[in-house]
Amino acid sequence: VNIYYQRLKKELEHYHAIDNAGGWQEISADKQKAYKPGDAALIIRSVKERLQISGENKGRDTTSFYSAELVEAVKLKQRSFGLKEDGIIRYALIKELNIPVKERIRQMLINLERMRWVPQQPEPNIIVVNIPEFRLHVFEDAKKLFSINIVVGKEAHSTVIFTDKLKFVVFSPYWNVPPSIVRKEILPAIRRNSNYLSKMNMESTGNSGGLPVIRQKPGGANALGKVKFIFPNSYNIYFHDTPSKSLFNQDKRAFSHGCIRLAEPQKLATYLLRNQPEWTTETINEAMNASTEKWVPLTKEVPVFISYFTSWVDSEGLLNFREDIYGHDKKMAMQLFN
Numbered sequence: 001v002n003i004y005y006q007r008l009k010k011e012l013e014h015y016h017a018i019d020n021a022g023g024w025q026e027i028s029a030d031k032q033k034a035y036k037p038g039d040a041a042l043i044i045r046s047v048k049e050r051l052q053i054s055g056e057n058k059g060r061d062t063t064s065f066y067s068a069e070l071v072e073a074v075k076l077k078q079r080s081f082g083l084k085e086d087g088i089i090r091y092a093l094i095k096e097l098n099i100p101v102k103e104r105i106r107q108m109l110i111n112l113e114r115m116r117w118v119p120q121q122p123e124p125n126i127i128v129v130n131i132p133e134f135r136l137h138v139f140e141d142a143k144k145l146f147s148i149n150i151v152v153g154k155e156a157h158s159t160v161i162f163t164d165k166l167k168f169v170v171f172s173p174y175w176n177v178p179p180s181i182v183r184k185e186i187l188p189a190i191r192r193n194s195n196y197l198s199k200m201n202m203e204s205t206g207n208s209g210g211l212p213v214i215r216q217k218p219g220g221a222n223a224l225g226k227v228k229f230i231f232p233n234s235y236n237i238y239f240h241d242t243p244s245k246s247l248f249n250q251d252k253r254a255f256s257h258g259c260i261r262l263a264e265p266q267k268l269a270t271y272l273l274r275n276q277p278e279w280t281t282e283t284i285n286e287a288m289n290a291s292t293e294k295w296v297p298l299t300k301e302v303p304v305f306i307s308y309f310t311s312w313v314d315s316e317g318l319l320n321f322r323e324d325i326y327g328h329d330k331k332m333a334m335q336l337f338n
Helices: 003-020 042-054 068-080 091-097 101-115 179-192 245-249 265-272 281-288 328-337
Strands: 126-130 135-140 143-153 162-171 202-208 211-216 227-230 254-256 260-262 294-307 311-313 319-321
Touching (some): 042 068, 135 265, 143 265
Antiparallel strands (some): 126 135, 162 294, 311 319
């Protein structure tokens, strides 16, 4: 069985031991309050004890003072939940800490079941997206090379789970507006303002099924940003840049219409075109800021694996948990635990 399965199974044994020893107590917290190093409060003592149980806090100290020693343990725990690693104890952290150990065990079992279906030795060069983590990882020779923050589909437009091959980098892309968005968003906007299309740098290129066919021209305001990455699939899902960068600062990033937005698209383009010598930093930059669309086929296609794991052990050995944003765990729990 693959290494991810083995790592998580080891952590599951640890959590079974915690459960057999009585688990952990719920910490009562004020939603509005935050605690930083140097503060003193009863809740700090509870956090220390809770992190001693799960193993992040190696110290023996159980005072109510927020010591320097606790900062690293809190940051580690924040990272394991996908929260901002700033060492400040907020309600978001307490909420995650309060999930009972039995529930965490179930979450691990669900993800172990998922991991059984992952190829044993995935291809040495692969791009893996983990939707609940809001991250894209690039692996080369089975080692993680780099990761990029992403925005995925909000629940109503959830991003699907599948495998495919990345074949094209498209610079300065047109955005072909999906018919559903034309119907629900664009037509009402045109009714309100007849200049809406030109204001949004859009054009109509004909009619189809009683609807205008609309696309947004390349440029800084384009919804796909300056570059998109195509792995042809029946779901019409792809990676792309975005002009809305502020969303990447949020801990939970499910906002898009189903496609996957990248925080650092240029980094991915540079990596994918690294063996095509005509694509230098300068030519990539130029193509990203052009007024015409340019499709570049990759000389070597890269497998893409869109996955959904809410619990896993990362390459640093840290056990991670994330929220079940699309309710897939819930559905699987009904099958597994009936």
